[in-house]
Amino acid sequence: MGYFGASEDPKFDTDLFPPTGLTEEEVMAGLDEFEARDSEKIVGHSIVYGVQLMSHMDAARIAKxxxxxxxxxxxxxxxxxxxxxxxxxxxxxxxxxxxxxxxxxxxxxxxxxxxxxxxxxxxxxxxxxxxxxxxxxxxxxxxxxxxxxxxxxxxxxxxxxxxxxxxxxxxxxxxxxxxxxxxxxxxxxxxxxxxxxxxxxxxxxxxxxxxxxxxxxxxxxxxxxxxxxxxxxxxxxxxxxxxxxxxxxxxxxxxxxxxxxxxxxxxxxxxxxxxxxxxxxxxxxxxxxxxxxxxxxxxxxxxxxxxxxxxMKFLGEEGYIKLARRCLDVKQRYVEGINSIDGVRCWETDLTPLVFQVPEGMDIFAVIGGMFERRVYCLPGFQPPLIKIVVDPVTDEVVDRFVGALGEVVPLVRKGDVTIESVRPYL
Ligand SMILES: Cc1ncc(COP(=O)(O)O)c(C=O)c1O
Structure with missing residues (x-):
């Protein structure tokens, strides 16, 4: 059991195992449905969630x-x-x-x-x-x-x-x-x-x-x-x-x-x-x-x-260095954006992940839930309460969306308009 409450045992109204086999098209359509559910949720980080929205999508495609x-x-x-x-x-x-x-x-x-x-x-x-x-x-x-x-x-x-x-x-x-x-x-x-x-x-x-x-x-x-x-x-x-x-x-x-x-x-x-x-x-x-x-x-x-x-062959040393530089740029962009939000403070981490504290007394799960509600994903840390993002070589779009959502959610949690109860369906 993890910290997010989603059940692995949803209720089913029909048997799942078919008495006779499906066609290739039917099988693929079923998988497409799972995939669509996932990618709908993901505006995130390649390490945690897969390889989406990396700034080097060619590498991800070739790996696949x-x-x-x-x-x-x-x-x-x-x-x-x-x-x-x-x-x-x-x-x-x-x-x-x-x-x-x-x-x-x-x-x-x-x-x-x-x-x-x-x-x-x-x-x-x-x-x-x-x-x-x-x-x-x-x-x-x-x-x-x-x-x-x-x-x-x-x-x-x-x-x-x-x-x-x-x-x-x-x-x-x-x-x-x-x-x-x-x-x-x-x-x-x-x-x-x-x-x-x-x-x-x-x-x-x-x-x-x-x-x-x-x-x-x-x-x-x-x-x-x-x-x-x-x-x-x-x-x-x-x-x-x-x-x-x-x-x-x-x-x-x-x-x-x-x-x-x-x-x-x-x-x-x-x-x-x-x-x-x-x-x-x-x-x-x-x-x-x-x-x-x-x-x-x-x-x-x-x-x-x-x-x-x-x-390894596709990127070569030059490609890995480029992605490493991109990670540092992404981190800098996150730090500047996150630190500009009132009461939120990034720690000085050595490399990755990047962690930050929300204003004292604020429930991190209210913030994380508010972010999830906006389809932007991050992870919790508990001792002390922290929010964590992996420093991936993602696109500017991912960083801007994250910072924009955080800038929206933190004041709403502060005012009580976003609460742990209101975001429970997203956690
Ligand atoms: C520092 C460190 N060690 C070990 C692991 C475990 O790796 P895996 O999830 O591939 O088993 C992780 C996963 O994030 C990690 O960050």
Missing amino acids: LANMKFVRNNMLYKELQPGTLRMSVEVKRMIKEMLGHPDGVRVRLTSGGSESLYCAINAAYQWFRQEKPRSREPEIVVPYSIHGSVSKWCHYTGIKLKRVPLGGDYRADVAAMERAITKNTFFIAGSAPCWPYGLYDDIEGLAAVAECHGIWMHVDACLGGFLAPFIEKAGHSLPAWDFRTPGVRSISADLHKYGYACKPLSSLTFRSEEWDQYHEFTASDWPDGPYSTEAICGSTSAGPVASAWAV
Whole structure:
């Protein structure tokens, strides 16, 4: 159950599964209806909602075509499909080049940021089990702001999770994280940047702590991984986030975010084969012989991999730099527009997302609902109450519509003309 109330179980007045098959036209008409409902709602951001209204629609179109072309190929059996195999190897090679990783790194493709994080924690756990087989209660230490999927994985596996309160600047409190480390701690991580606030943790500080205690250090660059190198190439500096920092053993970076590939696709890179080997697992204790997979999932479609290959080739370095610059322009335009609204204040985030506070005491859901009513979309943050937008390379039209709607809604909420009750149907 998420924070928006829409039900996944609407009432049906007829059975849905047809006794005999429909025609292709009927099937496509049904899908067109779903699509129309979605796009009616979307005036938003490519990362959260798909790839609509990006300022580079050609890249989005090519990604979709490539996805369709390979959607039926199974990555599990890529060794039987020399073309798919070659394509995936080329994607991994391009990831290394794009992210500027040093020689010797090992790239794994996964189904998304969550799976990349699961695999990173798992590799660290396997390493720790070998190092300290007698440890009874293995645990990980992370900043409070690290992505929720880390909690999910620890829930699934029984690994003890210590989320450490942040510093006053909403970044990882390195000293507090060090104090939380015990002899059972095998993994610490920082985000670059984190999803709740768009801020980079002190990766150098955390990696130094990890080296000092001899534990695994992971950087969650799921969000910023494919944006940061091009922001830097465009001449802007960013906090340290990659293997240039000693002690970092693994990095997660999502292709389906600022790589502009179709979902689901992410990457997990290990600094060297030494750490990658702990990811590797082959099951042989069953009737069908050795079974091993790229990440946690078994069969996965080659479509997203093809989409990554296509977009990387189509945009090239120049194209990614252009989109990175566009993201910065979009952010600046948002900040100026949003800050000009009485009582609303953007935080200074490092990259993306952009978050802002509404006037003290104002219900963020009344504002978000008022925005939804105008078909303009944004997301909530809770501690403290914030509204969040992803800094995508969208068109000016998207930014202007967002700022225009916010400028309309905030005074209406202040006057009581828009309330949480009045917008409930939109949430
Ligand atoms: C920093 C960060 N890490 C991990 C994730 C999880 O990624 P996914 O939704 O692809 O599983 C996200 C998603 O937004 C994220 O922002």
